[in-house]
Amino acid sequence: MLRDYQPADADAIVRVALAAFAEFEQHYSDWLLFTAHVAKMPELSKTGEIIVAEDGGRIVGAVAYVGPQAPKPAFFDPSWPIIRMLVVDPATRGKGIGRQLTEECLRRAERDQSSVIALHTTPIMTVALPMYLRMGFAKVRDAPDILGVPYAVYVKSLG
Template sequence: MIRVRPYADGDRELVNAVARAAFLQYSRDYADWPSFIEGIARMADLAAGADILVAEQAGEIVGAVAHVGPGRPRAAFFPMAWSVIRMLVVDPRRRGQGAGRELVAGCLRLARDAGAPAVGLHTSPIMASALRMYEALGFVRDADLPPIRGVPYGRYVLPLKP
């Protein structure tokens, strides 16, 4: 069973380790991989401007995600009224067991509670399984974004019903 809960300061090292593990498969895709993964491995720093949710399974942290609520600082390509999902990561050994979906569901609850009209995220076609999940949940690509370190990205949005 997957349990989603708010991030606590004691989760820092484990969240950062899961983020790093989740992105290792892309080491040949991103230019300047060493500096890119260094940033990824500081995922817990997002807690300064976002609500981080943690997924636990059998008492072990298996995933995490950041929810940036309306009005909080974000990339300029996201409207300030939207909620934004950032850095959804799941331990590669635990993928396919529902942690990603549960984390997104947690973000959608936070977005609704905050009164956001929509939830946005950005992702890349190289993240095929995540992209399939987002599209199955109703996210639709609405904009091409500039590549990040040579990797193409798009913006996806899910309008929320009032």
């Protein structure tokens, strides 16, 4: 079940986010700094909409949808809505939760009458990146590395 984030969800989404990124520890040059940023995921609710996925009353995934014109990193076109921090609990992967969360972001971009939606990711994310490509996202440019890990911007046309 997908629903909108509530402040009481903060600890649970941080737990899921840290668990989701744990497998990538060896790739980042400063893991403590990286996880400090991951743990700030609830703050995305200030500029965007966090969507949570629940299974049996337990939060198993989350994503932030940041609408057009909302503040976002400079490597994105300011008019684009973006998907940030898609995280799924490793124990519940393979159930389509990441796809459901992404599709909800696409619905919100269409609600906002956007012609495109964007995200940034990295080739080390060997589950997420192929899913995005299957869903019609295409690389448009490189983004700044994050602690030694290469990232790129991907865009999907809507409508």
